[in-house]
Amino acid sequence: MSSKVTDQKSVLVDLTKCVGCGSCTVACKLWNAQSFQNPQTNEYENAHGVDVQLDSNTWTTVEHKKVNKDGQEVWRFVKRQCMHCLEPACSSVCFAHAFHQTEQGAVQYDPSVCVGCRYCMIACPFDIPKYEWEKVLPSVMKCQFCSSKLEDGEAPACASVCPTDALMFGNRDELLAKAHEIINNDSRYLNHVYGEKEVGGTSWLYISDVDFGELGFPTNLPEKSIPENVHGFTRFTIPIFAVGAAAWTGVSLYAKRRHAVAHEGHHAEEHHEEA
Amino acid sequence: MEKHKEQENKGMSRRRFLSVMAGAGVVGAATTMTGCRPVSDPSGIGWLPNQYRNASAQPVQVKGRVPLDPANVSLVRNDEKCILCGQCLEACEKVQSVFGYYELPVIDEFICVHCGQCSLWCPTGAIAERSDVENVWRAIQDPETVVVVQTAPATRVGIGEEFGMGAGAWAEGQMVTALRMLGFDVVVDTNFSADLTIMEEGSELVERITHGGVLPQFTSCCPGWVKFVEYYYPELIPNLSSARSPMMMHGSTLKTYNAQKLGVPYEKIVNVAIMPCVAKKFEASREQFAGLEGGAGKYYNDDTVKDMDYVLSVRELADMIREKLDVDFANLPEGQYDQIGSTAGLIFGNTGGVMEAAVRSAYTLITGNEPPAALLDLQPVRGLEGIKYASVPVPGVGDVKVAVVSGLANARQVCEDIKAGKADFHFLEVMACPGGCISGGGQPKTAVPPQNWVREARTATMYAHDKAGVINGSAAGAGQMTTEKGVLNLSHKNPQITEIYADFLHEPLSHLAHDLCHTHYVDRSDSLIRK
Numbered sequence: 165m166s167s168k169v170t171d172q173k174s175v176l177v178d179l180t181k182c183v184g185c186g187s188c189t190v191a192c193k194l195w196n197a198q199s200f201q202n203p204q205t206n207e208y209e210n211a212h213g214v215d216v217q218l219d220s221n222t223w224t225t226v227e228h229k230k231v232n233k234d235g236q237e238v239w240r241f242v243k244r245q246c247m248h249c250l251e252p253a254c255s256s257v258c259f260a261h262a263f264h265q266t267e268q269g270a271v272q273y274d275p276s277v278c279v280g281c282r283y284c285m286i287a288c289p290f291d292i293p294k295y296e297w298e299k300v301l302p303s304v305m306k307c308q309f310c311s312s313k314l315e316d317g318e319a320p321a322c323a324s325v326c327p328t329d330a331l332m333f334g335n336r337d338e339l340l341a342k343a344h345e346i347i348n349n350d351s352r353y354l355n356h357v358y359g360e361k362e363v364g365g366t367s368w369l370y371i372s373d374v375d376f377g378e379l380g381f382p383t384n385l386p387e388k389s390i391p392e393n394v395h396g397f398t399r400f401t402i403p404i405f406a407v408g409a410a411a412w413t414g415v416s417l418y419a420k421r422r423h424a425v426a427h428e429g430h431h432a433e434e435h436h437e438e439a
Numbered sequence: 440m441e442k443h444k445e446q447e448n449k450g451m452s453r454r455r456f457l458s459v460m461a462g463a464g465v466v467g468a469a470t471t472m473t474g475c476r477p478v479s480d481p482s483g484i485g486w487l488p489n490q491y492r493n494a495s496a497q498p499v500q501v502k503g504r505v506p507l508d509p510a511n512v513s514l515v516r517n518d519e520k521c522i523l524c525g526q527c528l529e530a531c532e533k534v535q536s537v538f539g540y541y542e543l544p545v546i547d548e549f550i551c552v553h554c555g556q557c558s559l560w561c562p563t564g565a566i567a568e569r570s571d572v573e574n575v576w577r578a579i580q581d582p583e584t585v586v587v588v589q590t591a592p593a594t595r596v597g598i599g600e601e602f603g604m605g606a607g608a609w610a611e612g613q614m615v616t617a618l619r620m621l622g623f624d625v626v627v628d629t630n631f632s633a634d635l636t637i638m639e640e641g642s643e644l645v646e647r648i649t650h651g652g653v654l655p656q657f658t659s660c661c662p663g664w665v666k667f668v669e670y671y672y673p674e675l676i677p678n679l680s681s682a683r684s685p686m687m688m689h690g691s692t693l694k695t696y697n698a699q700k701l702g703v704p705y706e707k708i709v710n711v712a713i714m715p716c717v718a719k720k721f722e723a724s725r726e727q728f729a730g731l732e733g734g735a736g737k738y739y740n741d742d743t744v745k746d747m748d749y750v751l752s753v754r755e756l757a758d759m760i761r762e763k764l765d766v767d768f769a770n771l772p773e774g775q776y777d778q779i780g781s782t783a784g785l786i787f788g789n790t791g792g793v794m795e796a797a798v799r800s801a802y803t804l805i806t807g808n809e810p811p812a813a814l815l816d817l818q819p820v821r822g823l824e825g826i827k828y829a830s831v832p833v834p835g836v837g838d839v840k841v842a843v844v845s846g847l848a849n850a851r852q853v854c855e856d857i858k859a860g861k862a863d864f865h866f867l868e869v870m871a872c873p874g875g876c877i878s879g880g881g882q883p884k885t886a887v888p889p890q891n892w893v894r895e896a897r898t899a900t901m902y903a904h905d906k907a908g909v910i911n912g913s914a915a916g917a918g919q920m921t922t923e924k925g926v927l928n929l930s931h932k933n934p935q936i937t938e939i940y941a942d943f944l945h946e947p948l949s950h951l952a953h954d955l956c957h958t959h960y961v962d963r964s965d966s967l968i969r970k
Binding site: 324325 | 479480481482483484485486487491492493494495496499502503504505506507509516518519521522523525528543544545546547548549
């Protein structure tokens with residue numbers, strides 16, 4: 165799949181620079197023509213604040229978090245959206261092939277073929293895809309990395325509006341180098357680029373001066389991608405099915421044959437009697 | 440054979456149906472797996488302002504918006520209306536030098552001085568004042584309470600714009616009438632407490648000059664300016680006059696002096712202020728003005744009382760009038776205040792006005808003589824220029840040098856001068872909003888972003904009324920006895936000011952005046968790292 169990605173783009177999020185203005189959440193709503201109503205409650209909700217959650221209508225949020233930093237309570241603001249894994253688990257579990265990667269590495273979701281099974285929601289290590297529970301024929305929804313903007317050489321909506329450059333857009337390898345440069349030159353940062361190695365690497369990268377776990381990021385993720393991780397046993401799926409099918413076909417043919425033989429024997433006996 | 444024909448007549452056979460469906464499934468699966476189909480992309484069906492639709496390599500000049508704490512006491516933002524035009528940032532960073540003047544990461548606060556200029560610049564009304572209208576309706580409807588409303592100087596040249604009267608139209612009388620029709624019990628004038636401020640702040644200045652106190656003295660009427668000093672220049676807090684703003688002096692004296700004069704228990708008084716400002720909402724919430732720290736609370740030893748209960752912007756008052764009254768505002772009869780304020784108090788609403796009013800009275804406080812005519816038309820401190828200097832010869836003390844600033848970016852420049860020892864003046868007036876309160880964050884949005892022609896129209900009306908010097912107040916409502924309708928352009932000549940000192944406060948800077956008319960400030964510099 166990833167072979168299609170020829171121009172991998174990324175966003176580097178410098179969490180120390182975020183001031184919690186929520187511009188990115190508004191840009192996302194504007195560009196994707198989404199309402200500010202919570203689809204379940206129909207209440208008006210901003211997509212940034214102390215208690216915000218992604219939903220089918222809200223593809224990015226900025227959570228205002230009070231965290232402890234060197235014994236002091238401080239504000240940190242955490243943007244959440246699809247991480248756009250280099251090897252996305254959602255895509256690998258989707259039997260309808262509703263997910264595919266664009267040339268720029270956006271993990272794009274196509275609701276027109278989605279059957280609504282929600283495997284992707286279970287597979288995603290970041291809990292990103294959200295279900296349209298409120299609809300009769302629901303789809304799954306998530307950030308598309310503004311795939312059409314990326315195709316046109318533009319930054320995604322959220323990154324284009326950030327007033328403090330907390331969101332930096334560019335090529336993944338260049339941003340990774342930049343992230344390490346920032347970390348190496350400033351002792352306040354943790355020596356960890358979140359997304360560099362997590363689940364095989366993600367398009368979205370984060371640097372921070374506060375522990376990622378405290379900020380709500382999953383910290384127990386393997387470095388191997390999830391598709392690769394499960395490939396060890398899922399690759400036997402087809403052989404197992406093939407062998408199974410062959411075995412049952414054999415059993416079936418055998419049973420049929422036995423039945424036919426028994427039937428013929430019966431007929432023969434009847435003929436004998438008649439004769 | 441006959442059976443077979445029957446089946447054909449029925450239409451599709453089961454076998455045929457299943458094979459067609461299986462065929463379609465196989466074709467569908469094949470096209471899906473091979474990617475031979477158009478992808479329907481649910482994203483990008485909306486819009487973004489054009490500046491954000493450029494190649495990612497091209498930098499964008501204007502982007503984003505101000506950070507605003509959802510718990511901000513003065514301002515709220517409706518994201519549904521925000522179009523990311525970036526104008527609020529322009530106001531906050533370039534006009535006020537607040538955003539961008541602290542290091543990142545932030546510490547534990549959304550840095551905001553509550554000036555509300557962002558709400559004036561916001562073209563869609565996404566940023567607005569946090570409304571207290573419902574609370575005020577509740578107080579008015581409560582038969583137990585006596586709701587006292589005061590109106591700031593600049594409100595009377597703003598409110599008319601909400602009702603088609605033209606920029607800077609004088610609507611003092613109509614506003615008083617409308618307030619009475621809305622059900623406010625007592626209508627007092629912040630011009631009165633501006634006069635009181637002159638007495639206290641002027642006396643403090645004379646004290647500092649004659650007894651070698653910290654100079655230059657800074658005015659402290661503007662809560663946006665005060666918080667700006669607390670954030671960015673804590674080393675200059677001793678320069679701030681300890682005098683409360685007129686609104687807060689009024690709050691405490693209304694619940695003590697006027698409550699006693701009216702014979703109303705102080706607990707039943709609800710103080711409401713109509714202000715051209717949203718920082719006043721923050722000021723009213725400061726802990727220095729509530730409970731035992733507050734003026735009335737300390738006076739009565741009651742920790743439940745607040746000096747000021749609710750602050751409404753001019754825009755909120757206009758909303759109340761539109762909601763409740765079906766009237767032609769411009770043609771309402773002109774009502775009279777229950778209190779007297781001088782036109783020296785009136786010009787507090789302009790940049791330079793506090794300074795001019797102070798100079799008029801300080802002249803008398805120092806020399807014992809009436810100020811010369813030039814001090815009644817102190818041109819060097821008037822007008823919209825951001826930083827103005829003047830020198831006033833006062834017999835006995837020589838030249839009193841003053842500086843007048845509006846807009847916090849200008850104030851920052853002057854503060855840096857003071858820190859560098861380059862300030863050569865005794866008294867500094869600062870108003871956070873460019874032009875002063877007449878263009879405050881709570882005024883009508885007659886031009887967006889705010890324009891000088893509107894500021895000039897409002898200022899011209901204020902000075903025209905000061906020149907005439909005619910005031911419009913009576914007595915009974917606030918319990919004070921003097922009735923005055925005539926010329927009064929000096930704060931210390933206000934007969935009700937004479938009365939409040941004679942009957943209650945004794946003299947400026949007295950012990951009681953200290954409790955009710957003065958305050959202290961908080962060093963907020965640990966909430967940010969200055970750039």
